[in-house]
């Protein structure tokens with residue numbers, strides 16, 4: 082089975098988010114980048130499936146050269162090879178077109194992604210790729226098993242419940258907790274990752290559909306009002322009369 | 328041209344998040360001097376459809392094909408494409424639900440539109456531009472995004488738009504998209520709805536009471552549940568609580584769980600790790616109850632009580648009982 086895992090390169094969750102002085106761009110200074118946490122669930126599930134059934138796991142990132150440390154990390158966790166489409170990920174549609182172009186060339190059986198990227202919170206790329214390739218996308222899935230060589234069984238979250246879905250290969254799924262238990266690369270993994278193939282390809286002609294024009298941060302909270310624990314019931318009155326939320 | 332709103336049903340009624348989308352859609356229609364039409368699919372009662380007039384919807388297109396009672400992306404996309412074409416829609420509005428984001432993305436590719444998900448505000452439409460504000464970096468920032476294609480597709484973040492009321496009744500017209508069996512190829516085998524014990528569904532909730540590891544064990548959850556019940560709130564928990572199986576996974580909020588933005592979030596015995604905050608930081612009012620005055624959550628709170636949950640929560644339950652409802 083050939084599995085493609087799409088990983089995005091995002092600021093670590095504990096990062097302070099800042100923008101350039103004109104608020105037009107994200108300020109990368111001092112920010113540590115990680116593999117998007119949901120993509121790690123996808124990656125480890127892909128590796129588990131490969132270990133159980135054989136096959137290959139390829140990781141794909143659309144990004145500039147500074148994403149390579151995290152691509153190497155994915156190789157160290159257990160992917161076999163990697164592809165980087167050498168371009169800044171301008172918007173979801175642009176990224177989706179690059180992923181679709183790579184997928185068309187290599188025909189994967191399963192394409193796994195994360196539920197959403199934690200920087201732009203789009204939740205868009207999976208279904209855009211699905212539409213471009215004309216295949217289903219099961220999102221967001223928290224369980225994925227192969228029934229046989231041609232069919233997979235997934236459980237996906239719906240508002241207020243879950244659905245059990247069976248799909249034929251090829252398909253796309255986006256992973257969320259608890260699809261797998263993310264792994265920390267071991268020494269051997271880190272050593273072998275250095276020699277695994279990482280192919281860099283140039284983007285194919287694609288356009289964007291949205292322009293990010295400005296960023297802002299939420300207004301600061303007015304500070305916390307403390308209530309005496311002996312008099313805790315007072316809180317409920319404040320929530321009704323002052324905050325007006327009850 | 329017109330504005331088209333996709334509304335989702337639940338047990339025959341329109342979901343709250345879809346009423347928000349309808350309110351948004353009719354305000355956009357006003358901005359653009361046009362009308363708002365809704366499209367509804369599957370199991371929704373007729374009078375729930377006509378009541379969409381309250382939110383300013385003039386007409387509802389309804390496809391009652393029984394095969395659509397369950398969500399099937401391909402089929403839904405076909406029905407909505409048909410409605411877009413029929414109404415010459417230039418703006419398409421969804422709720423940012425799992426369904427809304429999924430079909431919004433497919434339609435953006437199929438119909439060559441610009442898509443913005445997680446949108447929190449009405450668009451700026453002066454000078455022929457169309458710019459919306461969307462939440463980015465897990466609630467830590469906002470981005471203004473210009474939608475440059477002819478067709479603008481917008482998915483509204485839950486609980487960020489007031490539901491309007493006071494309109495007329497909407498007229499209902501049937502819509503049929505000539506669906507074939509192939510459109511239903513990827514259909515759920517089984518759908519299991521959560522048992523909320525008659526309570527409120529977390530993703531739709533306006534009030535949420537949430538417990539963390541400070542609650543010590545599942546046997547103490549009656550405190551969380553009783554407070555939630557008195558307030559009419561949904562219950563939630565932190566990640567370790569669901570990892571230890573004290574509570575089901577669908578209650579876990581945060582960066583790796585679900586994101587909520589209720590009017591009120593009460594966090595009891597939760598430290599306030601950044602990954603937890605990522606799922607709750609756009610709540611309008613945050614209350615933190617923790618025995619440690621240094622707990623980081625207090626920095627994000629509007630109201631706080633430093634105290635032992637096992638002493639504080641029973642007092643809150645008593646006070647909530649005394650409220651006239």
Ligand SMILES: Cc1cc2nc3c(=O)[nH]c(=O)nc-3n(C[C@H](O)[C@H](O)[C@H](O)COP(=O)(O)OP(=O)(O)OC[C@H]3O[C@@H](n4cnc5c(N)ncnc54)[C@H](O)[C@@H]3O)c2cc1C
Pocket residue numbers: 118538539540541542564565566567568579580581582583584595596597598599600601602603606616617618619622634635636637
């Ligand atoms: C990649 C990644 C993703 C993550 N995703 C999530 C996520 O989505 N959601 C999430 O919640 N976490 C997530 N986490 C975990 C997160 O970092 C924290 O570990 C977790 O939120 C802590 O849960 P907690 O506050 O319930 O427990 P603790 O941190 O153990 O805090 C318990 C709190 O209870 C207080 N307490 C103890 N006893 C009492 C008492 N009797 N009365 C009142 N207060 C009391 C303590 O003072 C303490 O502040 C993630 C971590 C990583 C690395």
Ligand SMILES: Nc1ncnc2c1ncn2[C@@H]1O[C@H](COP(=O)(O)O)[C@@H](O)[C@H]1O
Pocket residue numbers: 087088089090117119120141142143144170173176193194195196197198199201202203204205206207
């Ligand atoms: N630049 C990128 N390179 C590779 N995969 C990506 C990229 N951006 C997003 N993805 C994938 O698409 C998923 C959804 O992203 P998004 O639609 O941006 O929320 C992510 O979890 C990744 O799996």
